[in-house]
Amino acid sequence: MTHVVGGDGFVLTDPDVQAAVEAEGKKRVDGLISDEDRLVLRAQGVIVTSNAPAFAIVDYAKSSAINLIVIGTHGRGAMAHLLMGSVAEHVVRIAPCPVLTVRHPEREFVLPDALMAVTKAAR
Secondary structure, eight states, X not given: OEEXXXXXXXXXXXXXXXXXXXXXHHHHHHHXXXXXXXXXXXXXXXXXXXXXXXXXXXXXXXXXXXXXXXXEOOOOOHHHHHHHOOHHHHHHHHOSSOEEEEOOTTSOOOOHHHHHHHHHHHO
């Protein structure tokens, strides 16, 4: 799980503030990964600092041989999208691997265990 720190055209320059922001981000990301996911899926939390989050995500995917990027979307309206763009859309366009976009974080996501059970049942 990768979280990009920074945005709105800048990266924090005060080293103490930057370290605090990254530490808080790491804490939150690590809290989203279960012990089972760490063991079975080898999931890990990664914090990247960048003012270009789409490129940071894609660069991390390339350097870590990631074969699927899963990214949330905000589902903004057309005007907000036109003015601000979409990190998810940019990642989809430049990623070296398939990208799964997820719009509603409150909906259940099919976990790999459930997906494997469905795949085995189909055989």
